[in-house]
Amino acid sequence: MDNQVETENYKVEKFSPWAGYIEDHELIERIKDSDFAKRQIDEGRDYCYFLDKKYYTSNTENNEYVCMAYTLNEPSNLERASVMDIVVEENEVYNIHRISVLRDGVLIDKIPDMKVKVLDSENQSSGGILSSNKKINITIKDLRLYDILILEDSRVKAFTDRDFLRKEFSKYVWVSPDNYWAYGSFRFTFINDREQTIAYKKTFFRDENGNVLEPEINYLQKGEKFVFEEKNYINPVDANREIFPYIDFATDTNWKDLSNYIAPIYEEIFNKAFLPEYAPNLVEKLEAISDLDEKIQFAIEYVQNNIYYIFNADEMNGHKPQEPAITYENKQGDCKAKSVLLKVILDYIGVDSSIVLVNFHTDFYIKYYLPSLLTFNHVIVKINHKGEEYFIDATIRDEFGLLENRGFIYFMHYLEVKPNQELKERKSYKFPYYCIDEKVDFNVQDTTGKLVLTTVYKGNRANAMRRYFKNTNKREVVDSWNNFLFYSLNYSGDRNGTDIRNIFKDASIDIVSDDKQLNEFKIQYKSTIENPYYTDPKNNRFLMYFDRNVVKASARDYMHKDLPFWHNFDREKYEINLYTDQKIDTEEKYTAQESTIKNPYFDFTSRKKITKNGASVFIEYNPLTNLEIPQSEFENFRTNHHTVADSNFGLGIDIIEPGLMNRLKFSFKKKFK
Structure with a gap:
């Protein structure tokens, strides 16, 4: 075996004393190509002949044991098997009992062909939690397509004096397996060797019609075990819309x-x-x-x-x-x-x-x-x-x-x-302030448009934007705003592929103020735009500004059956002013359209002010946030968001082209529309 000096983080030992020893001939006997196995392999599905997982807990240690045999019929699966990473906590030991392959009916020991490295494993999670563990990297040479890989290992976490909670309390969540795999035999065993009673709760299991069953709670005394076993098993869960069934094991308490x-x-x-x-x-x-x-x-x-x-x-x-x-x-x-x-x-x-x-x-x-x-x-x-x-x-x-x-x-x-x-x-929440308060002024004279965005961020938005401006190159910040405006002004519809820096001339963005008591961060963006109108294939001209941030795509697209929609949107306010030196169609449906939405979870208003040379829209979005929306009320909630997306998230104005023929054409179009 080619590896570094063995450390306290892992060991190679023949078997786990408490789990017992499996003879080679017993392993080979369990690897049989049944009709179920042949059908899965013929369909191109990776197949696990058996998975035997045991979790043992006592007042001095936790020990998790796994013995499994699975096919390496896919190149990607072969790659994953050839290089494995196992992350262990401090004072946790990874025990390697067996690494073998069954190749052409012959069992081959691969432990001599493995190389082990122990690396530091540190990363900063999005929740602000620094995880400082050890990563055990195992590479196995000469694994081949269509091998059957056999792994037997265990992880032992012995409790130290400072692990007083783990000594006193047990907690383990078993989650049903990935539905990518097919299993000839699947077995999970939980063994309670603690002095205290362990409760276990089966949650999100389903009946034969796919309906979620009521949670089921049972108990394990010291020395008792729970066994979950399936034969010819494929987890039937709909992974995109359902929660995987799981069993929660915990010391019985309140x-x-x-x-x-x-x-x-x-x-x-x-x-x-x-x-x-x-x-x-x-x-x-x-x-x-x-x-x-x-x-x-x-x-x-x-x-x-x-x-x-x-x-x-x-x-x-x-x-x-x-x-x-x-x-x-x-x-x-x-x-x-x-x-x-x-x-x-x-x-x-x-x-x-x-x-x-x-x-x-x-x-x-x-x-x-x-x-x-x-x-x-x-x-x-x-x-x-x-x-x-x-x-x-x-x-x-x-x-x-x-x-x-x-x-x-x-x-x-x-x-x-x-x-x-x-x-x-925690209670649901209504923001006492606007998290984003933005004013857009777009004024067009002749063939030149002057665009000014003035935005006030508050709360989380202010903190995030302050960090963004601090850590990001100024040119990159301006390009980000240019790219956003390229779509908001619908230039993606008539000049796609154009360098955005050639569209937004002299673009600049500046911090106007930063009040660290009010936690308000105010910025202003300015640019000059030649050819400011969006032109459709029939040469009709429009001024458009639609802010897609107002449209909550996550609410419109949500389809999960088990997870209620988590409502965590910010309070927002927008004023969009579009003005030109041309006459506009003041009666155009989407220019004049306003909306008022009131449901238990958000209020939305869109109000318009229209003149002969331009228009303004005033948008307010006021959510009740930090709550789950019951499924019985979600479709109405979704429908209301579809209403927002129906041209109520911005403003568009149609230009009436000068000249008698154009005015006649416009009048004719309006009459027979």
């Missing part, structure tokens, strides 16, 4: 007991030391600020920007929060440490706050999961101020604004770290 378990741990940390004792300089700065709202802003931005965020996501629930004095002194900590420090500062200035546990990535599923602290992977701070609830992620940087002007975090479920708490659902 949310109130869990909150009572975790709250004293945090309370002890809060009271370790008094803020002025270890942060006198910070306290001095706080005392110098007289306005409470400004103090809150200072506290949040101090922790976000001055305390470096560093932590391993997989240990998130594995150890106690760091003491705030240590976090302040070292100027670094994980999400728990940063949140605890922020809460201690807020306590000092007399602001009511609490720590809350969340999981942004699995937020939808939390209401279906069994109660478990291991469901959560992130910690944020909840602030109660002036009768409103605010949620602050202390790990995010470059956010600004007084509390009511800061960015909004979208999620629904959380557990507050206080005694006697139940799982809570």
